Amino acid sequence: MSASAAAIDPARGRAAPIRAVPGFRTSLGITLLWAGSIVLIPLLALVLRPLELGPLGLWESLTDERVLAALRLSFGAAFLAAAIDLPLGLLLAWAIVRLRFPGRGALDAALDLPFALPTAVAGIALTALTAPNGWLGAPLMAMFGWKVAFSQAGIVFALMFVGLPFIARTLEPVLRDMPLDAEEAAATLGASRAQTLWRVVLPALLPTLLTGFALAFARAVGEYGSVIFIAGNMPMVTEIAPLLIVIRLEQFDYAGAAAVGLAMLALSFVVLLAVNLLQRRLRRGRL
């Protein structure tokens, strides 16, 4: 109600706060209350709690061998999984957009499964598949002697599963909107198909590939439900960082748990920032 009084202020030097559509204050109020109480204040706790340890304590808490191993594993496995997903996701997106074959529609629909399946369900399903007696685990063990479930390989496999649709679904619309005439032009200029793909198509997709990679990576770093069943959770070997948070909480080491969480967020931020910068350079390079 005081809102209209402010608007009538005749001595205003700045733009009059007239808004064409009414209802701004109410909706912004609800939004801030909602976002503040559910996301902002809680995340503030994550930033402030580790400070209780003091700089030295924080350093010790994070340079603990077990913490370092867990962070290395989480980030390394996430990176590897997203990297393997890149060609796989490109293949699936390409098949959906460019190819016509029986089952294409089913493939398109199935691509969202990792989004739709609750992580705990995915976790036990992937474990059952890759266990030494599983549909995939048994032949891999027999043929190559590979152990997937309860090893680091299993973690990467689970993270590949959750990350795959991020890459394929990011690529899909870009691939669909990509004009075919660039490829036709390349062909008229005498380029072979392979040259066209390598020099025309791939560079055009590169920024999108990076976006997909970043999304898959960000999701994989924090992934919990689909990993803990398949991981085996051996300290120093197959213990992921989110699990370490849970363990520290169970020991009532709140500040230590928050420190690991904060470190994860900070590291993710650095990786995503790097991807973003790389993308920007790519875009500028193309102009």
Added chain:
Amino acid sequence: MSVDVQDIVRRFGSTDALKGVSLSVREGEFLALLGPSGSGKTTLLRVLAGLEGSDSGTVHIAGRDMTGVPARERNIGVVFQHYALFRHMTVFDNVAFGLRVRRQRPSSAEIAARVRRLLELVQVPELERRYPDQISGGQRQRVALARALAIEPRLLLLDEPFGALDALVRKDVRRWVRGLHDSLGITTILVTHDQEEAMEMADRIAVMESGRIMQLDTVGALLRNPASAFVAGFVGEAARLPCRVQNGAAHFDPLPVPPLQVALPDGPAIAFLRPSEIVARHGSGAATVRLCRTEGDGPARLIVQAGDVMLDALAQPDETFARGESCRLSIRGGHVFAESGERAQGVPLDETVAG
């Protein structure tokens, strides 16, 4: 209702959309805001409607200060450029909307009666159950007008309302809207970049350029006495020729156009010559006829090449030309603006003097 705008300034970031606009519209008047895109005419309309704030200045409508009054309380009818019909509502519901959201809502029978009356008025009573995307552009325009009129506005604002219509429909709709204005008597402001539209519909035209009103006058006055080179060039058809004033005469050389007598100081100037002010006659001259078109009994209309410019001209009565024929030009008059902005009406020099 009368509208009185004083020194409205509106900035968007570092650009000034309106740089101190003042304007007054009389009760019952039909006024057009005419200008090229980016001249600020739509911004001014939105400020009037209360859809946009202003950085300074005031708007009075029927004597009441509108500062801080939100759009919903202004009771101003607006027909948007792309109509902004509610696409999920039928035509009936669109027109009824403004009545239904009123604080004192009429009974539904009364609403229905009023909506039908309005649809009759805009001549589309048969469309009430259709959705906006099931009717033509011209019909949408009528529905948008009916919706704006439903709130019994004291002021009607039309933002390029005919832009989306094809040329044939546009002419009819324009005349019809003007007729509607005359019978309802609602003060109306039309925003347009089409001078023909403005001239045909409006009592007075405010010509806008880069955030300012350059001139506000009747059509005749704008044509007779353009206040600036911009107005002279923008309103009416006129060829814009650079010239030099020397000893009270504007010279066009090297163009083969005879000089005009003007009361301006010596120096460079710009002349605006209307087609009716340029007359071509047979004779060996440096100008060449490129096109000749005869219409009814009037003189033939020509396109004449003079040097490197093409001029619209009229033929001497009863003379016709073949393409490529050479001709002599004489100038009956024109508006000449000195660099200072000073304006003078050109008068033909004695032709023997012109050589």
Added chain:
Amino acid sequence: MSDGTIRPERFQPAWQDRPWIRRLLAVAAVLVALVMLALPLLAVFVEALRRGLPVALDAIAEPDTLAAIRLTLLVALVTVPVNLVGGLAAAWCIAKFDFPGKRVLTTLIDLPFSVSPVIAGLVFVLIFGAQGWLGPWLQARDIQVIFALPGLVLATLFVTFPFVARTVLPLMQEQGRDEEEAAATLGAGGLRTFLMVTLPNVKWGLLAGVLLCNARAMGEFGAVSVVSGHIRGETNTMPLHVEILYNEYQFAGAFAVAALLALLGLVTLVAKTGLERLSGRNGNLA
């Protein structure tokens, strides 16, 4: 690059690969999809039915399982409306107004998607846990947040926070502000404009957002795992119950409950696809 000697028999567009390459790619894509996508889903149902449907149904009918289902529904019932209202308000003010800090707000709304679910649970323990900021205060008043329903709701709110706003915002932005401005000139207030003009234009997208939000709320594991305390029959949601059964080697039961969750996911997926088609067509129709 070296095989310039191959001459295609019939016309082939320049942007298309040779038929045998296309066939190879299609086979490879199908294989990847089978191994990475179809097999895991199939495994859930096969494992669930390994000892027959009756055993699976019995596992679901267990009291602890039923309690978990009830709790899951309850959590979703509280979470979804809150994020519906908040998400709509956020999308509306971002799409229809300009204000300083709009970009920050947009980023903030996406934030929970890039935060580990475990951290989503953790932040609420840091505030409400026994040694949290408000822990002692709550304990003194005997209010239980962590290891109880409020904690589960809060953690779920965090992880499902972006869904509604994210699905509705692009639709609202696409609609522009014309219709809302027209409504304002006709005298409509904020709430009426929102209900009568904006909302009908985004209804299918909104429904899709609510479905996704609900699916995630019911399927969330990591975040609720941190705040739950895993008390059987009391603070166990369905995904947590899957974990308990699995860790107790009751595989049939675990997979039976998992199959139920998988079905929920599948139904959501189908409904979402249908809604996308509907809203796509709706855009042209009315």
